[in-house]
Amino acid sequence: MKRFGLAVACVLAAAGASAQNSGQAPLGLLVRAGFFYPSDTVAREEGKQWFTFGAELDLGKVPLISSASNLRYSVSVDTYSKGGFTGVPILLNFTSYSKDFHISFGVGAAAVDRPGFDDPMKLAYQVAIGWDFSTGPTGTTVELRWRSIADVASSLDGVGLTIGVRL
Numbered sequence: 486m487k488r489f490g491l492a493v494a495c496v497l498a499a500a501g502a503s504a505q506n507s508g509q510a511p512l513g514l515l516v517r518a519g520f521f522y523p524s525d526t527v528a529r530e531e532g533k534q535w536f537t538f539g540a541e542l543d544l545g546k547v548p549l550i551s552s553a554s555n556l557r558y559s560v561s562v563d564t565y566s567k568g569g570f571t572g573v574p575i576l577l578n579f580t581s582y583s584k585d586f587h588i589s590f591g592v593g594a595a596a597v598d599r600p601g602f603d604d605p606m607k608l609a610y611q612v613a614i615g616w617d618f619s620t621g622p623t624g625t626t627v628e629l630r631w632r633s634i635a636d637v638a639s640s641l642d643g644v645g646l647t648i649g650v651r652l
Contacts, residue, residue, distance in 0.1 A: 511623050513543035517649030521565040521632070525640045531568035537645050539563030547579065555582040561591060565632075565645070571598040572634055572641040574609040589613040595634045597641060608635040623651045 518538040523529050541561035546554065559578045566572070576591035595609035613630035626649045634641040 512652045514652045515541040515543070515559075515561075515626065515649045516652065517541070517563075517626070517628065517647040519628075519645060519647030521643055521645045523567075523570075523640070523643040525638070525642060527638075528567070528570050528640045528643070531570055535565050535567040537563060537565035537647065539647075541578065541649075556580070557582070563632075563645075565641075566598075569598065569600045570640060571596075572609070572632070573597075574611065574632065574634065576609060576611060578611075585617045587615045587617070589615070589630075595641075597634055597637055599637050599640050602637055604636070607637060609633065617651075625650055 516538075517540070518536070521535040521537040522533065523531075523535065539562055541559050543557060543559045545557060547556045547558050557580050559580065561576050561578055562573065564571070564573045572595050574591075574593060574595040576593035578589050578591035580587050580589040590610070590612050592608075592610045595607050596605055597607050598605070609632070611630050611632045613628050615626050615628035618625045618627070628645075628647050628649065630645045630647070632641070632643060632645055633639075
């Protein structure tokens with residue numbers, strides 16, 4: 486699994502460099518992959534480190550906010566799973582940028598699968614901080630995020646560490 490994670494990181498870094506040098510207009514899409522570390526002991530019995538991947542589409546500046554603001558909004562879909570546990574949050578995110586640093590909050594719904602729970606859709610949220618390693622709208626991003634899904638006994642809550650490419 487560690488080799489696979491390293492391979493994914495290398496591919497994403499190469500894709501970011503390629504996108505930055507292509508001269509094409511950016512799509513506003515962030516593609517990310519990494520690892521999720523569940524906070525719940527029952528979920529950790531399935532594995533201490535789960536693979537996660539997802540995408541986030543930038544929708545632009547938040548309406549009715551000053552044009553000088555660095556607040557943007559986006560829609561994201563991620564997935565993480567191990568054994569009988571699966572979370573697929575679909576979130577509306579609000580992100581504030583400051584040079585190479587950003588902080589984000591997202592809320593929405595998640596498709597879930599967890600032993601002992603029948604309801605497949607739950608409220609979900611995330612809080613993230615990230616660092617951009619290139620200037621402009623394309624490049625590589627590293628993010629640390631807390632993910633939480635309501636009413637599943639914290640079994641799908643935890644910390645994610647991802648590397649992503651802005652296309």
